[in-house]
Amino acid sequence: MAERVFLGWSRPFLRVLTEWLLARRDELPGMLVVVPTAQAGRLLREALAEAAGGLLAPKVVTPGHFLRTENAAPDAVELLAWVEVLESIRDWSPYAAAFPLPPGEGESPGWALGLAKSLAGVRKNLQENALLLIDAARRLGKTVEGERWEALADLEAKVELQLKRWRFESRSRVLARGGDIDDTRRVVLAGVPDFPAAVARHLSNAIVLIGAPESEAGEFDELGRPIPEWAERRIAWPQCGSVTLTADPRQQAAEAMRLAAAAGTPSDELALGSADEATAGELVRAFGRGGWVLHDPAHLPPAPLKAWLATWRQFVSRPDAAAAIDLLGFVETGALTGGKRAQRVVALSAARDQWLARDRDDLQRITALNPRNPEAIQLAEETLEALHRHRGVFLREGIHAGLARMLERVDPGGEHSAAIFEWLDATASVATEVRREAGFWIDVLCSSLPEAAATAPEDRVLDVQGWLELFHEPGKHLIICGMNEGLVPGRASTDAWLPEGTRKLLGLSNDAARHARDAYLLTAMMEVRRTGGRVDLLLAKAGSEGDVLLPSRLLLAAEEAELHARVKQLFHEIEPPDSSLAWTLDEAWKWQPPAIEKELRISVTTFADYLACPFRFYLKYVAGMSEPAPERVEWNQRDFGNVAHIVVERWALDDEAKDFSRAEAIEAWVHEELDRVIAERFGQKVPLAVRIQRESMRQRLSWFAGVQACQRSNGWRIAEVEKKFELDIEGVTIVGRVDRIERHDDGRRRVLDYKTGTTAGLVEGSHRTGIIASTRFPAHLENVPQILSTGGDGKPKRWKNLQVPLYAAALGDVDELGYFQLGATEGDVKLSLWEGFSIADRDSALACARWVVGQVKNRVFWPPAEKVDFDDYAVLALGRSLDEAVARKGGAA
Known part of the structure; x- marks a missing residue:
């Protein structure tokens, strides 16, 4: 049975947690300390190192540690299994409860991948409670959702069978039978107010450290989670501090900077966080202008090479000049073309602008026309030729061998491609059995790549914490931005497969649980700063995209007598920060x-x-x-005039044709030459807009023939x-x-x-x-x-x-x-x-x-x-x- 220990809220939780752990210094190597997020784990490790220097520290993990599976099928392989199953179904009538309209009818060829991602996402959500779709179907059997989930469970069985044929077992099935965790350390649950239901089975003998006094023991369950009644508690506003309504994230960040400066809070005593990602970025900029270097750990850069891969996929599917220009925007492409990326972009852009060149064939035709800048056309042609050559090798060797070869060129040190090689290894055995085009494989790869780790500036003085990490921040002055509904508590589920009611029946995280959790967290964070501290809460009337925001329900948790004043303050009109500014040049x-x-x-x-x-x-x-x-896909005025000039010039250079005196003969000559000129530029694939313009020019040339015949008859040569x-x-x-x-x-x-x-x-x-x-x-x-x-x-x-x-x-x-x-x-x-x-x-x-x-x-x-x-x-x-x-x-x- 779990042992609950109440650490009070007379001081910030991280400090009393550090003291509690150091008091058991000899036991630390045998402990598995669980914290809510990786950032909270970093704060704990830094606090232990600062307080005790070198010591045998405990292993610090997040709740996700208990959901890991060493031998389960990679996500990409399970996604492939779903695609194979979905595309193999010819009769969708047995699944009508889940799909009233048969998937794939009238859709593009890649329809199965999108649906596969959606269904794999449902399975991933169910992993919170170690459930399979069949388990969910049993729990929901007597509800209106029962038939729907039975249909999904039947599809799941086919997916599991497909994975078995490939000699894999799904992560969902591994978790359903208990997972692979065999860690013998003593589990210490340190200030974790919420975790997936499937984790609870691993915590039966845990020590649960709760950031609250013993008098609040009845407000928590046996594993330290706030009970639902927390959602009904009244929450007092800060006695020392403020609640401030702002117009938008930018003004919110500026106000946070003003509050910190007005209080004279040093960086090591400031706990700064935001429940809104847009405001977190604005905080970095606002404090940066004040000379504070901040880091936002939640702002993750895209996975290295992911954008390049997506653009390479575009070129593989459509190897034209436009896709090549996009590809040349990445430094990695320089290894495929021999450098000179800027010059190559200029050359390709000029060819497209001046000649409407779309692909390599167009460039070859233009070269034969003796352009004014043949060196640029040649460079453009060489660029497309090089990219076509690599594309050909890539397609011949297949996604696994071909991509591995390309990565050796674009990332020779392997600095950014480790995750891609892991994916290639994980899916290699399936690739021999799943015959798919290269674009499909790249789509699956890009959807499977993990986010890159954010690199913190070496000279940063403060991190902008997220909502869950703020509870572990020890600073005396707490500033929380983003106190809006949908952010605190987090937004209710909008998943069509798993609405809030269904999530609650299946024991998954839901709005009611988040409400109780966040009510506790806000109360605790303010209580630990009641004496000698300060709390400032900020919220916005509109988001970064202009969307209307409402105040968090936690700010409205008041007695009836006080509610009117809170509503008046939180809903009053406020002008945008730039409303009084007139733009002047x-x-x-x-x-x-x-x-x-x-x-x-x-x-x-x-x-x-x-x-x-x-x-x-x-x-x-x-x-x-x-x-x-x-x-553009049609001639502009310059193009139209140039082509007309070329046709009549060539006619006039023909010693016989220029002396024609019959309009019919002139007309036939210029019409034939017009077709020849267009073929020189576009080959057999003339764009529709140009074909329309060609007919307009053909009509003009017919009228020209009549006028010219009259001039010749009048004696002009x-x-x-x-x-x-x-x-x-x-x-x-x-x-x-x-x-x-x-x-x-x-x-x-x-x-x-x-x-x-x-x-x-x-x-x-x-x-x-x-x-x-x-x-x-x-x-x-x-x-x-x-x-x-x-x-x-x-x-x-x-x-x-x-x-x-x-x-x-x-x-x-x-x-x-x-x-x-x-x-x-x-x-x-x-x-x-x-x-x-x-x-x-x-x-x-x-x-x-x-x-x-x-x-x-x-x-x-x-x-x-x-x-x-x-x-x-x-x-x-x-x-x-x-x-x-x-x-x-x-x-x-």
Whole structure:
């Protein structure tokens, strides 16, 4: 029979526990001391070491020690057994009580894994009371749940049989017959107010140390657990301390820091904890700003390599450029590609952005098209080739041999892969009998990996304890955050298989038991600090995601006369901490543009950008800033125009085709070439969106054929296409490329530029705009006579684009200038010529160009224009104008 020892609550439990153990120093090596959590065990070991130095300490464990099973099937193997059983069932009618709708119907192929996890989770919950599903079915046989659990028990029998075929025994069955514990040490239950029912069988001869006075003996059962009546007791608020309502976890942490500072509590006398994980993280940050280094043991980092494995699984299933980019985000991938991860990501992203490259085949096709940056395309192709090679080996060798080989490369020292190798060993014998794709095995592996241990900073002064650990904290000043319902006591079960009523019938942990436990813990923690201590309790009105929170029922455990005042305090309105703050953009928030010295070769097409806005010109052409869209699945305006240019360029380079005078012949040629161009980029798997755009372009090219046939019949012949030229202006090389130069049979010369956009309009209107009395010039164009000109109608205008006039300046005698528009409607596919273009217009445009070149040479890229037709940099303005958002330093002079 267990022996109960009441240690009182005149002092913190850890101190009287340490004294009790040291008084039995000679017996310690033969003791098995049970504490509620691993963190509580660490506190005890540190206290013993500090009090006695070197001694033969007892073995310190948690209640989970009594549920361990040395020879049971690993969780991953049991999960596999469930999947095998579920997928083997063809007739679900015998299980209709549990599954009214047959699982798997209309679901994706991986449906069984999700259901297997759910049912394995039910079995794991039942392990609290060492129950099998068949045991639960017997206990619930006379309830409305009886038939449901009988169906589950039948499935369990099939799983147990499958495990037996694999020469395993389930952990549930091992626990049901008594477990494997054979430790002969004397068990000391040290301040453990709650533990799984299955543990009780191992504690019949334990010494039970209870943090309460002897006068409270009737309030605990024989193993020291608070009896249900604790839930009905009144709980007085702290006499020395406070109960504070805050808006959210951030304000709660700030208030905790303020309370500690106001009390002048040193770190070794502060017991700080939170029942809310979000608030625990905020406590680390809030105290950190005050110079205290805190550690949150509950914040566990993800298992090493787990995220990499999940991303590798994505690449195994879909080995494309997008998955490769995600994979390159992990340092481990560098071992598979030979390093240069950043350069490879840039190369792959550029290929996707500029060419819509999706996979290795696309990159190979792009290489054949002589791209402007062949080195980047080659690097992208090499990257995918390397990853494909490792993927091939991985798939050929299978999950166990293939993954082991990869781990030797990505983690050669084995520092992070020990748990994975353990899993591989545990499932190796089953792998020969279970034929599954690699992605399935990786999913099972990732779901089985344990969390990594949190590493505490060496210079930490305090740990943020969880609710159960706080009882073992000895500090005189106790600050508890997260005193909200669902946190203290913990949230009631929402498991569809195990609702609260069912849990109680099966002897599992339940809301009523947690209520009694937490009422005792809060009472005890406040009682030990009644004399010479302080207790501050904090709670929030909303969680970190904005969800509404209620005060803990423990804070409302009061006499009727006092309840009104508590409700009034705990439910009063409170403003969010930032409610009175107005967001303003001041100098501290302005971003600094990069200062870049760069010798420019200015294109004739870029003058329009400078005239529109010199600062945006700087960002685009000097700093090279742009917003890529690699995730798009269709052509953007640039892609559409490039493909159209390629098709008509190739047509014009064909000596025979360019002289066709029949629209049908031209149409057939350009349609065939369009198909060829798309095949060069996409092969046989053309994305649906691109196929739709192809048909739109095909229609435009049909209209183009009709217009071109008329022009040829009128005597115009194509002389040159894509003619490059250079023009020197103020010592700066201006470069350009003319889409099309024609000669008429009578000797006239014409220059045309293809336009696929819908806003090209009249040529002159695209290059200069009228000026009236109310015209307001942009700040960077005020008092600049070089931008002014006179239109053919004699009215004043200003330049906004210099492209076509500079063609005339570079090519000499030109009789006609204009656009060959390839618009979206039949009426928008036409020639648009600059009527009345003169030498004076050309010279005026040259004067404007010389002014722009001078500004660029002198690095004058300020101020930004208030309004532009299309703003690619609006995101940089943070909702304001660029003038307000940017610090005028560095590159933008």
